[in-house]
Amino acid sequence: MVGMEVVTLTGTQNRTDRTGQPYDVVVVGGGVAGLSAALVLARARRSVLVVDAGEPRNAPAAHTQGFLTRDGTSPGELLELGRAEVRGYGAEVRMGRVVSAAAEPGGGFSVRQADGDTVRARRLLVATGLVDELPDVPGVRERWGRDVIHCPYGHGWEVRDQAMAVLGTGQLAVHQALMFRQWSDTLTLLLHTAQVPTDEEMDQLSARGINVVHGEVTGLVVTDDRLTGVQMASREVIAAQVLVVGPRFAASDGVLNSLDVAAVERQMGVGTHVQADSAGLTAAPGVWVAGNVADLAAGIVAATAAGSWTAAQINADLTAEDTARAVAEHRPSPAVVR
Numbered sequence: 197m198v199g200m201e202v203v204t205l206t207g208t209q210n211r212t213d214r215t216g217q218p219y220d221v222v223v224v225g226g227g228v229a230g231l232s233a234a235l236v237l238a239r240a241r242r243s244v245l246v247v248d249a250g251e252p253r254n255a256p257a258a259h260t261q262g263f264l265t266r267d268g269t270s271p272g273e274l275l276e277l278g279r280a281e282v283r284g285y286g287a288e289v290r291m292g293r294v295v296s297a298a299a300e301p302g303g304g305f306s307v308r309q310a311d312g313d314t315v316r317a318r319r320l321l322v323a324t325g326l327v328d329e330l331p332d333v334p335g336v337r338e339r340w341g342r343d344v345i346h347c348p349y350g351h352g353w354e355v356r357d358q359a360m361a362v363l364g365t366g367q368l369a370v371h372q373a374l375m376f377r378q379w380s381d382t383l384t385l386l387l388h389t390a391q392v393p394t395d396e397e398m399d400q401l402s403a404r405g406i407n408v409v410h411g412e413v414t415g416l417v418v419t420d421d422r423l424t425g426v427q428m429a430s431r432e433v434i435a436a437q438v439l440v441v442g443p444r445f446a447a448s449d450g451v452l453n454s455l456d457v458a459a460v461e462r463q464m465g466v467g468t469h470v471q472a473d474s475a476g477l478t479a480a481p482g483v484w485v486a487g488n489v490a491d492l493a494a495g496i497v498a499a500t501a502a503g504s505w506t507a508a509q510i511n512a513d514l515t516a517e518d519t520a521r522a523v524a525e526h527r528p529s530p531a532v533v534r
């Protein structure tokens with residue numbers, strides 16, 4: 197594992213190892229946001245350690261869609277390519293889980309991993325993503341990312357023209373049904389635990405040819421490892437090859453909690469996200485965020501871009517600190533001033 201090696205970066209003041217100088221940046225989470233940030237920072241000749249638990253959100257999906265030039269690449273392959281690229285510029289990528297971080301009295305952070313190892317960093321970038329909290333319907337978790345999906349941009353094309361059902365669980369059920377209608381004209385909105393649509397919404401659904409079914413869903417009907425229908429409490433089975441669900445998106449803010457930063461609720465009950473300024477800086481000085489932990493709607497491209505953008509802002513912040521320190525050291529001491 198590269199985490200053990202000593203990396204000497206020519207032209208910077210940092211030699212990085214596990215007990216010596218702090219890393220310029222420790223990136224917590226090595227999904228596309230974290231790796232994209234590491235790439236920019238390593239190319240800026242910053243010493244970077246990425247610690248990644250290896251559970252990207254899209255892992256259940258066979259392919260990553262909508263990423264120009266990488267469309268159809270598997271999530272695992274995409275990250276493997278990313279890790280190779282950042283290592284090529286001297287960044288370290290270590291598989292592991294960060295459990296907490298603490299601000300140090302003299303500035304910077306100590307970052308503790310689950311194996312007990314602790315590293316020091318001048319800046320912290322948390323790119324830990326989010327957790328999809330799925331509706332509690334038997335079978336949904338097992339088929340998640342295959343024929344149980346949530347995002348039309350990641351999966352819509354692949355399931356176009358198939359019989360779809362939308363599982364209503366929140367305020368966005370009608371919106372989701374109207375959206376997915378773009379990809380199929382055989383669509384049923386299962387109200388399940390969602391509110392009954394307003395008259396206006398009913399008109400919209402009807403005008404778009406979307407059936408509305410009242411009652412609770414109790415399970416999925418699967419034949420030869422393919423979804424074929426949805427089981428209703430009434431015992432009726434609604435034919436469907438695809439089930440669209442609306443997970444609750446919960447920002448993975450555990451490490452941030454140890455720094456007194458907590459995710460906040462988003463509108464419409466869609467989930468939580470960590471607030472930051474437009475550069476990605478949180479309320480805690482020196483602690484930055486990028487990707488799904490801060491923006492729960494970000495797909496792969498947006499999360500990659502956020503990592504890249506925030507890395508440039510962190511580098512600018514470090515440059516300002518390096519310059520201030522150099523000026524202080526450069527000034528002659530009062531004793532020698534005539």
Ligand SMILES: Cc1cc2nc3c(=O)[nH]c(=O)nc-3n(C[C@H](O)[C@H](O)[C@H](O)COP(=O)(O)OP(=O)(O)OC[C@H]3O[C@@H](n4cnc5c(N)ncnc54)[C@H](O)[C@@H]3O)c2cc1C
Pocket residue numbers: 224225226227228229230247248249250251252253254255256257259260261262263292293294295323324325326328340341347349350351448450451486487488489494495496497499
């Ligand atoms: C089933 C599914 C399919 C999808 N398909 C597509 C698609 O085709 N196209 C598209 O544009 N978008 C797709 N998405 C969205 C895509 O997954 C996200 O946009 C993307 O993963 C966000 O990247 P991220 O780096 O912010 O988070 P992630 O990719 O989730 O990466 C976060 C990383 O941080 C790690 N981590 C978490 N906590 C810690 C910790 N304490 N210490 C160390 N590491 C930690 C995790 O293990 C993970 O590796 C899909 C989502 C799902 C759920």
